Amino acid sequence: MMKCFIPDTGIHAFGKAIHCLCKIGEEIFIETRKHGLSFKTVNSARSAYACFEFKKSFFDSYRIGADSSVLNGEGSIFCCKVLSKCLLLIFRALSSLEKTVNQCQISIDSDSSTIAVIFLCKHGITKRHRINYNDCEMLKAVYNKENCFNHLGGVSSSLSEVVVNFPNSQDEVTLVAMNDKIQLKNYNEDFGDSRSISTEIYLLSEEFDSFEISKETSVTFCLKELRALLAFTDSLDDCLNINFNSCGSPVVFSIDDNPQYTADVVLASLMDNQEEEPTQQETNISATIEATSVHQTLNHDDSPYIPDNVSQIYVPLKDLERTCVAGTNETDLRSHQNEPHQLSYATTSHAMDSLLLDDEKEILTADRETPAFKPLVNISNNSQYKGSSNRRSLEPVPSEFDDDKEFDCSGVVPSTPPPLKKVRDTCPVLRVSHKAYE
Amino acid sequence: MKFRARLDDAVSITRLSNVVATLAKNVKVCVLRLSAGKVCFVISGKGSINMWCELNQSKFFSEYRIEGRDEHNEIFLEVQMEQLARALRHTSTAVSVKMKLTKRNGAYLLIDIIQATVTGGNRNVVHEVPVNIVPQRLWADYQEPDMPDIDVSIFLPPLKQVKTIIDRMKSLDNYITLSANMSGELNIRIETSTVTATTYFKNLTNHKFRDDDDELDKTVMYEARVDIKKLSHVLTGHFNPIKVICNIVDGCGLQFFLLHQDVSLQYYIPAIS
Numbered sequence: 099m100m101k102c103f104i105p106d107t108g109i110h111a112f113g114k115a116i117h118c119l120c121k122i123g124e125e126i127f128i129e130t131r132k133h134g135l136s137f138k139t140v141n142s143a144r145s146a147y148a149c150f151e152f153k154k155s156f157f158d159s160y161r162i163g164a165d166s167s168v169l170n171g172e173g174s175i176f177c178c179k180v181l182s183k184c185l186l187l188i189f190r191a192l193s194s195l196e197k198t199v200n201q202c203q204i205s206i207d208s209d210s211s212t213i214a215v216i217f218l219c220k221h222g223i224t225k226r227h228r229i230n231y232n233d234c235e236m237l238k239a240v241y242n243k244e245n246c247f248n249h250l251g252g253v254s255s256s257l258s259e260v261v262v263n264f265p266n267s268q269d270e271v272t273l274v275a276m277n278d279k280i281q282l283k284n285y286n287e288d289f290g291d292s293r294s295i296s297t298e299i300y301l302l303s304e305e306f307d308s309f310e311i312s313k314e315t316s317v318t319f320c321l322k323e324l325r326a327l328l329a330f331t332d333s334l335d336d337c338l339n340i341n342f343n344s345c346g347s348p349v350v351f352s353i354d355d356n357p358q359y360t361a362d363v364v365l366a367s368l369m370d371n372q373e374e375e376p377t378q379q380e381t382n383i384s385a386t387i388e389a390t391s392v393h394q395t396l397n398h399d400d401s402p403y404i405p406d407n408v409s410q411i412y413v414p415l416k417d418l419e420r421t422c423v424a425g426t427n428e429t430d431l432r433s434h435q436n437e438p439h440q441l442s443y444a445t446t447s448h449a450m451d452s453l454l455l456d457d458e459k460e461i462l463t464a465d466r467e468t469p470a471f472k473p474l475v476n477i478s479n480n481s482q483y484k485g486s487s488n489r490r491s492l493e494p495v496p497s498e499f500d501d502d503k504e505f506d507c508s509g510v511v512p513s514t515p516p517p518l519k520k521v522r523d524t525c526p527v528l529r530v531s532h533k534a535y536e
Numbered sequence: 537m538k539f540r541a542r543l544d545d546a547v548s549i550t551r552l553s554n555v556v557a558t559l560a561k562n563v564k565v566c567v568l569r570l571s572a573g574k575v576c577f578v579i580s581g582k583g584s585i586n587m588w589c590e591l592n593q594s595k596f597f598s599e600y601r602i603e604g605r606d607e608h609n610e611i612f613l614e615v616q617m618e619q620l621a622r623a624l625r626h627t628s629t630a631v632s633v634k635m636k637l638t639k640r641n642g643a644y645l646l647i648d649i650i651q652a653t654v655t656g657g658n659r660n661v662v663h664e665v666p667v668n669i670v671p672q673r674l675w676a677d678y679q680e681p682d683m684p685d686i687d688v689s690i691f692l693p694p695l696k697q698v699k700t701i702i703d704r705m706k707s708l709d710n711y712i713t714l715s716a717n718m719s720g721e722l723n724i725r726i727e728t729s730t731v732t733a734t735t736y737f738k739n740l741t742n743h744k745f746r747d748d749d750d751e752l753d754k755t756v757m758y759e760a761r762v763d764i765k766k767l768s769h770v771l772t773g774h775f776n777p778i779k780v781i782c783n784i785v786d787g788c789g790l791q792f793f794l795l796h797q798d799v800s801l802q803y804y805i806p807a808i809s
Contacts, residue, residue: 255654263626263661293642293666295619300660305653 099163100130100176100206108156109199111359113192114330115150120182121326122148122363127179127237128213130162130206134359138237139182145366146323147239156358158201178206178231180213188215188227198223206231241364243350246341248275248315252307254331254338260299261328264321270368271324273342273349274316278303285318285368307337315344318368327351327363336361345369537669539570539611539637542599549633552596553624555799559589560621561773567670567678568613568620568645570602577617578678585766586681588802595798605672611637612670612678613645623647623663631658643667681804684785687758689743690716692780698724699771701735706764708733711808714767715759716784718742718752726764743781758786760807770803777801 104112115137119126123139123146130136134153140146154160162176189195195217203216211233217225264271264284274281280301286294303309331338336356342349346369353361543549559566559577566587569576573594579587593600604610627633627649634648644664651659670678692698701724705712709726716722720742725734767790774794783791787807794801 256659259629259651259653260659260661263663265622295623295666296664297623298660298662298664300662302657302659304657305655305659 099208100135100161100204101163102135102160102204103158104156104202104204105158106196106200108358109202110192110196111156111334112152112202113189113195114333115152115359115361116182116185116189117192118326118330118361119148119150120186121329122146122323124182125179126182126185127177127234128206128231129236130176132162135160135204140237140239141323146320147237147241147364148323148327148362149239150359150361152359153357175236176206176208177234177236178211178213179234179237180229180231184229188229239348239364241348241350243341243352243362246343246350247311247313248340248342249308249310250280250306250340251309252337253301253305253340254328254336256301256305257324257338258328258332260301261321261325263297263299265295268321270318271321272316272318273340275311275342276314277311280306313344315342317342317345317349319349319365323363323365324351327361330361342367537605537611537637538601538603539635540599540601541593541597541635543596543633544598546630548596549627549630551798552591552633553621553627555589555591555796556617556621556624558773560617562769563587563617566615566617568615568667569678570611570613572602572609576680580677580681583806585770586802586804588681590800590802592798610675612675613637613643614668614670615645615665619665620645623665626651626661629653637667638664640664643669681802684783684789684791684804686745686783686791687786688716688718689745689781689783690718690720690722691741691743692722692782693737693740695771695774695777695780699768702764702768702771705733706768710764711761712764712767713759713761714782714784714790715757716740716782717755717757719754721757722782723757743783745783758784760784760787760790761809762790762805762807766805770805774801 116126119137119139123141125139127138128136129138134151134156136149136151138147138149140148198219199217200220201218203214203218205214205216206212207214211230212228213231215227215229217227219225260282261271268284270285272283272285274283280303281298282301283298284296286296327338330336331353336353339352339354340349341352345367347367348364349367351363351365353359543552563577563579565579567578567580569578573592575591575593575596577587577589579585602609602611624633624647629651631650631652633650634646636646636648638644638646643666645667647663647665649661649663651661653659702712705724705726708731709728711726713725713727714722715725720738720740722737722740723734724737725732770792777794777796779793779795781793781795783793785791785807787809789804789806792801792803792805794803
């Protein structure tokens with residue numbers, strides 16, 4: 099149902115993109131669109147998201163089967179996911195592939211749920227790899243790189259030179275944007291006690307192709323994913339742009355200038371407790387609505403502990419994965435299709451329940467020590483319930499793709515770590531509501 | 537207490553970076569002894585390896601200012617060599633390197649590197665390496681080791697060769713015996729209950745350390761038995777020393793001098809009977 103041919107000149111870029119994605123996430127989400135093929139991933143903590151989109155011009159030929167049952171109508175998207183390890187195995191020995199492969203054919207067969215990667219090599223040798231895929235919902239991160247205050251263009255070469263100055267063990271770096279320069283420094287949680295080496299690097303505005311800092315700020319993000327992207331840009335000499343707002347909102351690294359592909363890597367930035375709370379606006383819409391619906395569903399129980407806003411619950415980084423997984427449990431959603439009111443409640447409470455009941459202590463202790471990343475991505479399968487009353491007010495999530503109305507993915511974002519008390523307060527609520535549901 | 541130094545040319549920056557990187561392979565914590573004329577890296581352990589690495593300050597630094605507490609005019613800093621090496625690692629494009637002792641809830645050695653960028657500009661990279669200031673009462677532990685009363689002194693064959701032999705022997709026994717005489721013979725030996733393996737080197741050059749050499753019997757072998765791991769450790773990671781001198785104090789220990797262009801390294805490994 100999808101078949102494309104990558105020319106020998108494109109194998110390097112394609113393989114490097116796969117390497118980059120594999121360094122970030124454990125699963126790769128593949129989406130076939132009318133105008134190109136996207137590969138996306140999100141890391142297990144949901145603090146980093148990467149998307150490589152290969153346009154039609156990248157391929158020798160790119161065809162999606164319009165007759166397929168999955169693809170009905172224009173602009174429809176077919177989504178599937180594969181383990182990144184499997185894909186990496188195919189493209190691991192990239193340098194030898196580049197030398198021997200004349201053309202690479204990738205085809206997706208929805209009847210057998212397989213992806214076939216066929217290398218047509220020199221001397222008439224053909225290598226065929228076949229991997230199974232799983233169906234999935236569309237993966238989409240909530241970010242908007244156009245509306246960022248701060249923009250840095252053309253940074254890849256200087257950035258990779260700079261990043262080597264940090265030790266490999268360095269997890270996070272802080273980027274301080276000033277009016278005329280950028281400072282990069284390593285971020286150490288318990289700075290002062292640990293007596294570790296601290297490194298600061300100054301990049302003057304001349305080093306960038308474009309330098310627009312309209313708001314002085316500092317953002318802290320993970321280095322590992324950035325290193326993965328820099329490995330890609332270094333080998334392809336692509337121009338990297340950075341867009342960011344302030345701490346707590348995502349930093350977007352993007353390759354926009356290449357005519358054949360685009361890439362976005364979005365990294366969650368660390369909340370800085372010292373700085374003023376960023377405004378909680380649109381990002382929380384869906385969480386607020388879900389909380390309201392809990393309220394509605396349970397009104398007759400006279401439960402006194404209903405929270406006004408679920409988004410107030412603070413989720414430590416390491417627990418995010420579990421929350422999101424719980425929240426998007428498909429069987430849960432589908433088994434209650436005819437009870438739309440209870441559905442969103444079930445989703446919410448299930449997520450919070452797993453978080454609060456099982457790991458209450460862990461979170462409460464973790465709360466004091468671990469700074470939180472804002473989660474970037476939340477997958478939800480809301481599409482079937484669009485008409486239901488409790489979702490009427492849900493604004494469409496700002497989206498740069500016009501063609502994914504099929505699935506509605508929204509970011510549920512706890513933005514600031516609230517005081518410890520707040521978490522305790524919400525605990526009984528969810529316990530009560532969960533029982534009521536049963 | 538003040539210390540400030542600057543390196544201005546690429547050659548000496550690379551050399552300093554290499555020296556520190558080499559030492560970091562062998563050594564975890566080391567005392568950096570700064571004095572008016574010399575920069576020394578010192579390890580002193582009673583009963584274990586002693587190291588003394590000396591750099592002539594004027595051959596490296598274009599600016600060098602030190603103000604000690606009193607007339608000694610010395611500063612002793614304990615540094616993690618790995619951290620120092622990391623700070624100096626990416627200096628291939630460096631135009632200048634400044635070092636300065638700073639204080640900010642503890643002492644730090646601030647290393648300010650100015651790198652040349654691709655675009656022709658300059659970029660500042662600042663590392664702050666945490667250091668501990670060694671109090672004066674402990675300075676006596678880090679003095680230059682006295683020259684032991686050696687029995688034989690000989691130039692080693694190429695270090696790579698020796699290292700390979702020692703590493704092979706490492707799998708057989710934990711101890712190794714080096715024996716040499718003043719007529720250019722060196723034997724490297726291991727002895728276990730089942731096997732004795734010896735490598736013989738001949739026609740090596742002796743280092744004349746005494747004037748009254750002629751009166752002594754040149755064929756008498758002097759030997760010292762040391763921990764093979766320590767010996768292997770000491771000889772690791774050195775790139776092309778001009779000369780390596782091995783001094784043997786019969787039954788007491790081995791002393792190695794590794795002479796590079798501007799750096800001299802001295803190790804002492806006590807013998808195990």
